[in-house]
Amino acid sequence: MGGxxxxxxxxxxxxxxxxxxVIKIGGNVIDDDASLQSFLQIFSSIKAKKILIHGGxxxxxxxxxxxxxxxxxxxxxxxxxxxxxDLVTMVYGGLVNKKVVAKLxxxxxxxxxxxxxxxxxxxxxxxxxxDIDYGFVGDVExxxxxxxxxxxxxxxxxxxxxxPLTHDSHGQMLNxxxxxxxxxxxxxxxxxxxxxLIYCFEKKGVLENVNDxxxxxxxxxxxxxxxxxxxxxxxxxxxxxxxxxxxxINSGVKEVLIGDAKDLIQNVTDNxxxxxxx
Amino acid sequence: MGGxxxxxxxxxxxxxxxxxxVIKIGGNVIDDDASLQSFLQIFSSIKAKKILIHGGxxxxxxxxxxxxxxxxxxxxxxxxxxxxxDLVTMVYGGLVNKKVVAKLxxxxxxxxxxxxxxxxxxxxxxxxxxDIDYGFVGDVExxxxxxxxxxxxxxxxxxxxxxPLTHDSHGQMLNxxxxxxxxxxxxxxxxxxxxxLIYCFEKKGVLENVNDxxxxxxxxxxxxxxxxxxxxxxxxxxxxxxxxxxxxINSGVKEVLIGDAKDLIQNVTDNxxxxxxx
Numbered sequence: 001m002g003g004x005x006x007x008x009x010x011x012x013x014x015x016x017x018x019x020x021x022v023i024k025i026g027g028n029v030i031d032d033d034a035s036l037q038s039f040l041q042i043f044s045s046i047k048a049k050k051i052l053i054h055g056g057x058x059x060x061x062x063x064x065x066x067x068x069x070x071x072x073x074x075x076x077x078x079x080x081x082x083x084x085x086d087l088v089t090m091v092y093g094g095l096v097n098k099k100v101v102a103k104l105x106x107x108x109x110x111x112x113x114x115x116x117x118x119x120x121x122x123x124x125x126x127x128x129x130x131d132i133d134y135g136f137v138g139d140v141e142x143x144x145x146x147x148x149x150x151x152x153x154x155x156x157x158x159x160x161x162x163x164p165l166t167h168d169s170h171g172q173m174l175n176x177x178x179x180x181x182x183x184x185x186x187x188x189x190x191x192x193x194x195x196x197l198i199y200c201f202e203k204k205g206v207l208e209n210v211n212d213x214x215x216x217x218x219x220x221x222x223x224x225x226x227x228x229x230x231x232x233x234x235x236x237x238x239x240x241x242x243x244x245x246x247x248x249i250n251s252g253v254k255e256v257l258i259g260d261a262k263d264l265i266q267n268v269t270d271n272x273x274x275x276x277x278x
Numbered sequence: 279m280g281g282x283x284x285x286x287x288x289x290x291x292x293x294x295x296x297x298x299x300v301i302k303i304g305g306n307v308i309d310d311d312a313s314l315q316s317f318l319q320i321f322s323s324i325k326a327k328k329i330l331i332h333g334g335x336x337x338x339x340x341x342x343x344x345x346x347x348x349x350x351x352x353x354x355x356x357x358x359x360x361x362x363x364d365l366v367t368m369v370y371g372g373l374v375n376k377k378v379v380a381k382l383x384x385x386x387x388x389x390x391x392x393x394x395x396x397x398x399x400x401x402x403x404x405x406x407x408x409d410i411d412y413g414f415v416g417d418v419e420x421x422x423x424x425x426x427x428x429x430x431x432x433x434x435x436x437x438x439x440x441x442p443l444t445h446d447s448h449g450q451m452l453n454x455x456x457x458x459x460x461x462x463x464x465x466x467x468x469x470x471x472x473x474x475l476i477y478c479f480e481k482k483g484v485l486e487n488v489n490d491x492x493x494x495x496x497x498x499x500x501x502x503x504x505x506x507x508x509x510x511x512x513x514x515x516x517x518x519x520x521x522x523x524x525x526x527i528n529s530g531v532k533e534v535l536i537g538d539a540k541d542l543i544q545n546v547t548d549n550x551x552x553x554x555x556x
Contacts, residue, residue, distance in 0.1 A: 063368075067344050086373060090341075094372020095364060098443070098451055102395045106449035112397040117380045119390040119436050149434070156430050158397050165376070171384035173376055 020154070020193035021050040021268055024182035025200045029261045030057035030096060039200070040100065042264045044109035049154045049193070052111075053162045053182040054100060060091040074132050080175040085136035089115075089173045092163040100161050112158040116166035117173060121146040122181065124166035124174050138166035138174025140181070145188040179241075183248045190252035196268070197253050199241065200261035205275035206242065210235045220277045222246065245277040254278070298432070298471035299328040299546055302460035303478045307539045308335035308374060317478070318378065320542045322387035327432045327471070330389075331440045331460040332378060338369040352410050358453040363414035367393075367451045370441040378439050390436040394444035395451060399424040400459065402444035402452050416444035416452025418459070423466040457519075461526045468530035474546070475531050477519065478539035483553035484520065488513045498555045500524065523555040532556070 023043065029035050043052060061071060064087050072079040080088070097113040104111035116122025116138075122145055124138030153160055162185070164178035179199065186197040205216035220228070225242060228234050234242070245256035259267045259274020266273040301321065307313050321330060339349060342365050350357040358366070375391040382389035394400025394416075400423055402416030431438055440463070442456035457477065464475040483494035498506070503520060506512050512520070523534035537545045537552020544551040 063345070066346070067341070089376050090368040090372040092372075093376050094368040094370075098367050098371050098393055098395055101393075102445045102451050103449045105395055105398055105445060106447060110398060111395075112392070113395070114390070115376055115379075117376055117383055117389075117391070120383055120388060149436070152430070152434050156427070158427070167380045167383060169384060171381045173380050 017192075017194045019048045020189055020195050021046060021048060021198060022053070022182055022186040022189065022195055023050060023198045023200065023264070024053045024055075024178055025261055026055045026178065026202075027057035028202050029200060030054055031059070035261065036100075037103065039261045039264065040103050040107060040109075044104055044107035045265070046268050048268070049159075051150065051154075051160045051162065051185060051189075052100070053164065053178050053185065054092075054096060055164060055178040056088060056092040056096055059096065060088055063087065063091055077132065077134065079133070080135040080137050082136070085173055085175055088175050089165060093165050093173075097161060097163045104159070104161065110158050111161045112153060113161045113163070115163045115173070116140075116176070116181070119146060119149045120144075120167075120169075121149055121160075121162075122166045122176070122184070123169050124176060126168050126172070126174060136172065136174050138168065138176045140166060140176060140184045142184055142188065145184060147185075147188040147192065150185070150189060151192055179244065183244060183253075186253045187248055187251040190254065194254045195252075196255050196257060197245075197248055198257045198259065198264070198267055198274075199245075200264065201258060202260070204260045204263060204273065205258055206234070206238055208233060216273070217275050218272065220275055225277075242277060249278060295470075295472045297326045298467055298473050299324060299326060299476060300331070300460055300464040300467065300473055301328060301476045301478065301542070302331045302333075302456055303539055304333045304456065304480075305335035306480050307478060308332055309337070313539065314378075315381065317539045317542065318381050318385060318387075322382055322385035323543070324546050326546070327437075329428065329432075329438045329440065329463060329467075330378070331442065331456050331463070332370075332374060333442060333456040334366060334370040334374055337374065338366055341365065341369055341373075355410065355412065357411070358413040358415050360414070363451055363453055366453050367443060371443050371451075375439060375441045382437070382439065388436050389439045390431060391439045391441070393441045393451070394418075394454065394459070397424060397427045398422075398445075398447075399427055399438075399440075400444040400454070400462070401447050402454060404446050404450070404452060414450065414452050416446065416454045418444060418454060418462040420462055420466065423462060425463075425466040425470065428463070428467065429470055457522065461522060461531075464531045465526055465529040468532065472532045473530075474533050474535060475523075475526055476535045476537065476542070476545055476552075477523075478542065479536060480538070482538045482541060482551065483536055484512070484516055486511060494551070495553050496550065498553055503555075520555065527556060 069083045101111040101113040123141045127137045208215040255278040263273040347361045379389040379391040401419045444454045486493040533556040541551040
């Protein structure tokens with residue numbers, strides 16, 4: 001009898017940390033109605049707490065073209081001028097975000113669509129002008145992220161759906177890379193949750209052989225990563241993604257998964273199909 | 279000593295109902311940067327709990343013109359076709375809503391921008407086609423309004439800023455008149471709060487003499503209203519607004535105020551400048 005009591009005490013004294021999935025989808029999912037619908041069906045079926053960060057897809061460029069808003073690039077980097085920040089606020093924060101929210105509501109997922117300005121969840125600083133003036137681009141103020149606000153929403157059964165927009169706390173919306181928004185939120189929320197950060201992209205995972213879509217490396221640890229880079233096994237494009245994943249892990253995120261949106265149902269289990277980085 | 283105890287018990291047993299302001303602004307405030315800024319300054323200074331519902335202003339028509347989206351009317355009523363619902367979702371739910379939210383954040387007001395789809399706060403039914411097909415227009419499902427969700431946000435220091443958009447719970451956004459959104463929310467929240475519903479419009483209040491902007495009728499009771507209509511003192515345009523105000527009051531709203539956005543600072547006190555209806 002005494003034994004049972006001490007087990008109970010042990011269970012109670014052990015801090016139970018809840019799981020949270022922070023999931024990022026890109027333009028390839030947003031742009032295709034069928035892909036989006038099937039992704040959202042899987043997303044809504046996930047029983048654990050979850051946050052979705054979505055990119056904008058091609059619709060911003062299409063609407064921008066019609067409005068005569070030119071896409072400007074300097075050294076291959078897009079510049080966000082005044083017309084462009086209005087455009088992306090409209091398209092990402094309005095059209096795309098509410099389309100996703102309304103669809104999730106129809107799937108009985110209590111989605112709440114937000115930008116970084118809403119409830120001050122992602123304050124940012126307009127990127128300082130050095131060689132290039134990126135315009136209205138925001139660098140996230142990591143220490144000021146409203147993790148406790150997101151926790152209030154999550155604890156009350158709301159699933160935040162976040163457009164990649166931030167604000168400068170002086171009344172200006174800013175454009176921020178969706179991958180960065182996802183990793184910043186994941187890091188900030190890892191103080192309260194066991195966070196798995198999931199990047200949905202156009203491949204099943206990190207490939208051992210770039211020409212073979214089924215050659216997914218299912219687990220990358222720090223040691224494995226060193227070995228893969230020493231052996232020059234990885235294609236250049238994936239290296240920054242893995243570096244960013246380890247940055248997030250070093251800052252508290254439990255694990256990062258890179259995989260196909262279609263495989264999300266497996267990728268939220270222990271039996272992942274994509275590449276788990278930890 | 280016993281006396282003090284019973285006073286304490288009396289205070290505790292008396293239900294203290296908190297004040298809530300549900301404030302609607304129209305296009306005239308949204309369209310003019312200086313008016314909007316000064317309105318938001320006053321709004322942010324209100325210490326009580328508050329919700330803002332905003333119309334869209336002329337910017338939707340301007341952007342629609344550029345995108346080649348024609349405004350369609352039947353018998354003077356605007357029709358919301360597929361292109362138009364996307365347009366207003368973008369402009370009201372994205373551009374205008376986030377502009378207001380970012381400005382309020384800069385004024386230390388913890389605004390959270392929402393449409394009726396977000397957290398399922400305003401479910402609606404697509405208006406049935408009778409003589410006219412209004413398209414994607416939503417009639418609010420009053421009994422399903424998410425008052426408890428709004429209360430959670432308010433109790434946690436967030437001020438909901440609501441675009442006049444609803445959803446049909448099957449994945450479709452719908453366009454709903456901002457006055458109707460405001461009164462529906464006010465009625466639903468009146469179960470938990472002492473609600474003053476404030477309609478900001480382009481005059482100081484209901485005028486005794488339509489040509490004299492200073493002839494504001496400061497108080498309209500049911501008796502006074504009967505007398506004013508019997509005496510044919512009211513101009514036609516204001517009668518539906520007053521009828522709607524009494525509908526809200528009959529459904530639980532404590533009082534309705536009609537006044538100029540510029541006078542909001544007085545209109546949230548007991549010493550109102552506009553027309554108080556109760």
